[in-house]
Amino acid sequence: MRPEYSISMLENEEYIPEYNSAELFERLAPNTPFVWFGWIMFFITVVMLGRLIDLQIVKGAKNFFLAEGNRIREIVKPAPRGIILDRNNEPLVKNVVRYSLALVPGDLPKDSAARHDLITKVASASGLDAPDLERQIGQARNTSFDPIIIKDNISRDESLGLEVALGEEPGVVVQKNPTRDYLANGFSHLIGTIGKISKEEFATHPDYAITNWIGKSGVEAFYEDKLRGRDGGTQVEVNARGQVIRLIGEAKPQKGEDVTLTVDTKLQEAGMQALRAIAKKGGAIVALNPKTGEVLALGSFPDYDANVFLNGDSKAIQSIFDDPLHPLINRPVSGAFPSGSTIKPFWATAALAEGTISEHTRLDTSAGQITVGAFQFNDWKTHGVADVRQAIAESNNIFFFAVAGGYRNIKGLGPDKLATWAKKFGLSEKTGIDLPGETNGFVPTPAWKKKKTGERWFVGDTYNVGIGQGNLLVSPLQMSRALGAVATGQLATPRILKDDKPELKQLDAPAHALEVVRDGMRMAVTGGSAHQLQDIRTKDGKLVEVAAKTGTAQIGSDVSKTHGWMEAFAPYDDPQIVVVAFVEEGGEGHATAGPIVKAMLQNWFGR
Structure with missing residues (x-):
């Protein structure tokens, strides 16, 4: 609390009469411009004197240190x-420390000779080329305080050695940042990967x-908002050499949200192991x-090691991009292929629902072919008389x-x-799965053909559409969803997030x-x-009854090349x-x- 002071009048002091403010102004009001000018100069002098006192006395010490190179950073x-975890809480990735050597341009020596000597020392200690660093x-910008990484993804031992050799040098920083280590084998397309933000993404x-x-891809991209943490930081005062001399404030980084997926690691690995053993060109x-x-497994072949994109090996990364088998394509989600005969259960459902056939409709197919004008449409073998x-x-x-286009006693859809x-089966639209890059597939129509070819x-x-050929294209994910509708009567949206x-x-x-059907x-x-x-059996030997459909899809006009399908x-x-x-x-x-x-x-039933 500030003290209160009182003032007393001495007997011999001259009495000054009291005036109100209006009377006082009238008595003191200047009568000439020169008096006004004097008052103005007086006020300017007072302001300048106050500013000088503030700079030289109040803030003098602080400004001295700032002049010496101290900065707030x-x-x-x-x-x-x-x-990211699987449905059984098994981690599919882990966070590890990524060590990098960086330079801060604004903290490097301003003298060109001193800067050159420092860069030469950094190059020698790190095994880099000095002219390249220059x-x-x-x-x-010489005034930039954004670190420039000059050697990325170095080992912990190398980072310790560089800290010893260069730790006292101005503008030299050994960074320790979190990154990923992808643990699971065969999950690269599902989990995806991360990468440095591009200019387009930054915008x-x-x-x-x-x-x-x-x-950049997979779950890492789709659930970026969940997985991404919130950066923290420290506000510090540094000296002219860029060394921290005082901590001003701190905000701790906040780890991103853990994400539990619906996938089962054992099932995924069993499927990918079998796929790799058989597929030569690709598969899903x-x-x-x-x-x-719930997506229990989703894999694409060929796959790739997602860690390659984090390790910074440009040759290894380029080899993935240059691979003629296109390992970056997520075939079950983004690939579109002719379905072959796996489409037949869906057309059978449609024909029964529309009354095109009944369960008792029988057709003699013993000829093994249908001739339409100059064209023959052949079966892969003769079957005789058959119902649906x-x-x-x-x-x-x-x-x-016949079900599709009509033949003999069947009018056709x-x-x-x-x-x-x-x-209705979701074959000409995206399934809505929570993964990026999904295809729509394609179902041809007369209007499309007219517009496309005239x-x-x-x-x-x-x-051709009736047996999953021609211009019909579907993804393996679409087919699994459609088959689920046959199995349960409901069309479920595939989802990855548990x-x-x-x-x-x-x-x-x-x-x-x-x-x-x-x-x-x-x-x-x-x-x-x-x-x-x-002969699928449970762990205790009980038989599991399975329903299935095979498919063999011709690729274009080359009868010798076919895709193999099975759904169950x-x-x-x-x-x-x-x-x-x-x-x-x-x-x-x-x-x-x-x-x-x-x-x-x-694998699923035998556990």
């Missing part, structure tokens, strides 16, 4: 990202620093829970030519209804139609083209899992995709 402390630093992410890392695996849409269940089980092309039902639609075009609420849509198809797929296992799946769900009476395997240029589906599906089902 904010040092960013990057936050670690959240951990050019690199020369491109930056659309105003709350990022240009030195930040960001998710997908496993879903058809009741919830038998046609699914034996993959009867003639029957499905026609291209418009095929397109409508493709959409030609009209022929019945042969419909026949505990997300399931998104289910009732398939607009009669329950009995789906039952007939499931019967046909079960018959494909008990006595048809998917017979290798009839189990158990037959209470579907818990859908599995789809695709082998690019693998030949017949039962021979190439079949063993992969078998390995995955056995």
Whole structure:
């Protein structure tokens, strides 16, 4: 509390009469411009004197230190990202320290000779080229305090050695920042990777620093907002050599949110191991829970080591980009391929629902071919008289030519209804999975053909769509989702993030139609083209009833090149899992995709 002072009048002091403010101003008011000028000069002198006192006395010491090179600096402390775990809480990545050697241009010696000597010393200690360092630093503003990394991803031992050799030098910093170590084998397309933020990304992410890392693909990209931490930092005072002399304030970095996925590591590894053993050009695996849409496994071949993109080996990175098999393509999500006969259960459902056929409709397919004008549409073998269940089980092309485009006693769905039902099964649109880069697939129509080629639609075009050929393109993920709808009557949105609420849509198809189709797929296992799946057993030896469909898709006009497919769900009476395997240029589906599906089902039920 400030003291109060009192003032007393001495007897011999001259009495000064009191005036109010108006009277005082009137008595003292100047009568000439010279008096006004004097008052103005008086006030200017007072202000200048006060400023001089403030600079020389009050702030003199502080300004002296600043003149000596002391600066206030904010040092960013990057936050670690959240951990990605599988459905059983097994970590798929971990955070590790990344060591880097950096220079701060604004802290380097201003004298050119001293700067040259320092850069020469840094080059000698780090094994770098001094002229290259000179050019690199020369491109930056001399007043910039943003560190320029000159040697990235160095070992811990090397970082310690550099700190000993260069730790006292102005403008030289050994950085320790968090980065990733991808642990899981075969998850590269699913998990994705991180990388340094690009100029384009930086422009659309105003709350990022240009030195930040960001998710580039997979879960790392899709769930960037969850996984990304919040950087912290310290505000410090540094001297002319860039050395910290005082801590002013600190904000601790906040780790990103952990993300738990729906995938099962053991199932994923079993599928990828089988896929690698068989596929030569490429392939994909997908496993879903058809009741919830949970993605239990999702893998693409060839895959790649995601750590390569973090290690900074430019040759290794370029070899991935140059690989003719395109390992960066996420085939189950982004790839679009002709489906072959795996499409037939969906067309059978459509034909039964539309009344194009009934479960009792029978067609004599013993000719093994249909001739339309100058064109022949052949089956892969002769089947005799068949109904829809038998046609699914034996993959009867003639029957499905008729279902799609009409033949003898079957009128056929026609291209418009095929397109409508493709959409109902989600085949001509994105599934909505929480991963980037998804394809729409493609279902051709007469309008599309007219616009694209100027030609009209022929019945042969419909026949091709009826057996999953021609311009029809689907992704393995779309096929797994559509098969889940056959298995349960509901179309589930695939999802990677665990505990997300399931998104289910009732398939607009009669329950009995789906039952007939499931019967046909079960018959494909008990006595048809998917017979290798009839011996899937639980851990205690109990038989698991599986329903399945094989597919062999011709690639373009080359009959010698085919993709192999197999799709399956189990158990037959209470579907818990859908599995789809695709082998690019693998030949017949039962021979190439079949063993992969078998390995995955056995892994799932045999635990």
